Amino acid sequence: xxxxxxxxxxxxxxxxxxxxxxxxxxxxxxxxxxxxxxxxxxxxxxxxxxxxxxxxxxxxxxxxxxxxxxxxxxxxxxxxxxxxxxxxxxxxxxxxxxxxxxxxxxxxxxxxxxxxxxxxxxxxxxxxxxxxxxxxxxxxxxxxxxxxxxxxxxxxxxxxxxxxxxxxxxxxxxxxxxxxxxxxxxxxxxxxxxxxxxxxxxxxxxxxxxxxxxxxxxxxxxxxxxxxxxxxxxxxxxxxxxxxxxxxxx
Amino acid sequence: xxxxxxxxxxxxxxxxxxxxxxxxxxxxxxxxxxxxxxxxxxxxxxxxxxxxxxxxxxxxxxxxxxxxxxxxxxxxxxxxxxxxxxxxxxxxxxxxxxxxxxxxxxxxxxxxxxxxxxxxxxxxxxxxxxxxxxxxxxxxxxxxxxxxxxxxxxxxxxxxxxxxxxxxxxxxxxxxxxxxxxxxxxxxxxxxxxxx
Numbered sequence: 001x002x003x004x005x006x007x008x009x010x011x012x013x014x015x016x017x018x019x020x021x022x023x024x025x026x027x028x029x030x031x032x033x034x035x036x037x038x039x040x041x042x043x044x045x046x047x048x049x050x051x052x053x054x055x056x057x058x059x060x061x062x063x064x065x066x067x068x069x070x071x072x073x074x075x076x077x078x079x080x081x082x083x084x085x086x087x088x089x090x091x092x093x094x095x096x097x098x099x100x101x102x103x104x105x106x107x108x109x110x111x112x113x114x115x116x117x118x119x120x121x122x123x124x125x126x127x128x129x130x131x132x133x134x135x136x137x138x139x140x141x142x143x144x145x146x147x148x149x150x151x152x153x154x155x156x157x158x159x160x161x162x163x164x165x166x167x168x169x170x171x172x173x174x175x176x177x178x179x180x181x182x183x184x185x186x187x188x189x190x191x192x193x194x195x196x197x198x199x200x201x202x203x204x205x206x207x208x209x210x211x212x213x214x215x216x217x218x219x220x221x222x223x224x225x226x227x228x229x230x231x232x233x234x235x236x237x238x239x240x241x242x243x244x245x246x247x248x249x250x
Numbered sequence: 251x252x253x254x255x256x257x258x259x260x261x262x263x264x265x266x267x268x269x270x271x272x273x274x275x276x277x278x279x280x281x282x283x284x285x286x287x288x289x290x291x292x293x294x295x296x297x298x299x300x301x302x303x304x305x306x307x308x309x310x311x312x313x314x315x316x317x318x319x320x321x322x323x324x325x326x327x328x329x330x331x332x333x334x335x336x337x338x339x340x341x342x343x344x345x346x347x348x349x350x351x352x353x354x355x356x357x358x359x360x361x362x363x364x365x366x367x368x369x370x371x372x373x374x375x376x377x378x379x380x381x382x383x384x385x386x387x388x389x390x391x392x393x394x395x396x397x398x399x400x401x402x403x404x405x406x407x408x409x410x411x412x413x414x415x416x417x418x419x420x421x422x423x424x425x426x427x428x429x430x431x432x433x434x435x436x437x438x439x440x441x442x443x444x445x446x
Contacts, residue, residue, distance in 0.1 A: 018421035022395075024402060046428075053428045056438065057396035060377060065283040066296060070272040075304045 010040065017047050021054055089240045096233035103226035110219045256318055264310045271310075275303050278319060281398060282326045288381060288393045289330035298333055302326040320400065320407035327390050327408060334386055366439075373437045380430035388423035395420055 013036045019025050020033055037044050256277075262270035282302050286295035302325050313321055381389050387409075394400045394408060405416045431438065 015421055018424050019417050021424075022402070022420075024417065049428050049432055050424055052438070053424055053431055054396050056373070056431060057377065057392065057427065058399070059439075060374060060397050062280060062284050062397075063287055065279045065299070068276070069279045069283070069300050069303050070275045071268060071303060071307060074266065074268050075308055 009036070010043070013037075013040070013043055014046060017043065017050055020047070021050055089237065092233060092237040092240055096230060096237055099226055099229045099233055103223065103230055106219065106222050106226060110223070260310070260313065260318055263307070264313075271307055274318070274322075278322055279303070281319070282322060285323060285326050285393060285398065286330055288378070288397065289327075289386070289390065290333055294333055294337070298326065298329050301329050305329065317404055317407050320404040323394060323398075323400070324408045324410060327394075330390070331386055369437065369439065373439070376434055376437055377431075380427050383430065384423055384426055388419050388426065391416065391419040392423040392427060396424075 013033055016025060016029060016033050020030065025033065037047065256274070259270045259274050263274065279299065283295060283299040286298040286302070289295075290298055302322065305325050306322055309325070381392065384392065391405060391409065394405055395402075400408060402413060402416055405420075406413055409416060409419075
């Protein structure tokens, strides 16, 4: 143990030898090192060799410049990063942080929301998806939690708009979780019809509105989009920062 | 080498006085060229030195006072490091050129005579090769400290790092150079050989 400690201290003193040669050690460190040197032949030898090395290096001659480097004419002024570029960098950082935060929130919400599926939660998700899709059609298709469209027969009721009839496509799997709706389905034929409707509806929705996605798909695409945005923003921000760091060098 | 009215020359240069800047160039061109020569091949050193002064003139507005020599050497160091990255080159025979062009006033007086001259030339070559084995950051700090004689404070400015980093790089660079030289002890001048 003492031997290990001794070796450790020896290594530390060896590191100080260079600064000792230049008289750059603190008074306390210098006294400690000198006390160690009194008892350590290896360090004394190394110190002497280090001094020789410094002396030999210092004896290297300086070459004369092969020509004059004076400037015949003033060089064109360099284009330095402008305040606008700095603002752009700040904007990029802000956008990256915002996108990363949004991604984190979506992912947390996704994980937290999967096992639940309460009515209140569904409403929140519905609003979120509508906002994320951002199209008027999507806004109208948002009330996925409405239980009525899941009943197959209701889609044939005159007076109900196409969008309202297509709503089951968005909330097809959600509606299956509702016990009340399950009770409403009586008999195998009705169930078959429901399945047929549910299967046809997405195709119609995609054809007519181009955005009839399930909740999971929306969340997945939102995550992919945000993840890609964060990635791109980080790369652009790093590039802008690199450019500025080059500009900052003297 | 420093010049007495350096501050005034820098101020005039910043206002576009090219003659004032050229006076600074003449004062420091030898140091800048030698740094480039030890970091790069001789063929690249000249261009790097010229680029240093062009860059310095363009960026005078970013000089915030302090040590002008350290600021200038920092520009030269950055250009050399960029050049090294670009060409992945290692100095091989730059000391030959250095020794050929060396000023007699810089050569230690005790190293006279043909035999000593030959030994000095050989030692110089090996020193340059030893320097070439160091990582660029250690080579740079050894050149600036042990060959150019910059103080630790100047090194902080020239390298843009903390005092602790400067000390650490010097210690590691010197340790490597010591090992390199002690393995070639027979090349050392007499005053060093007697300690064998």
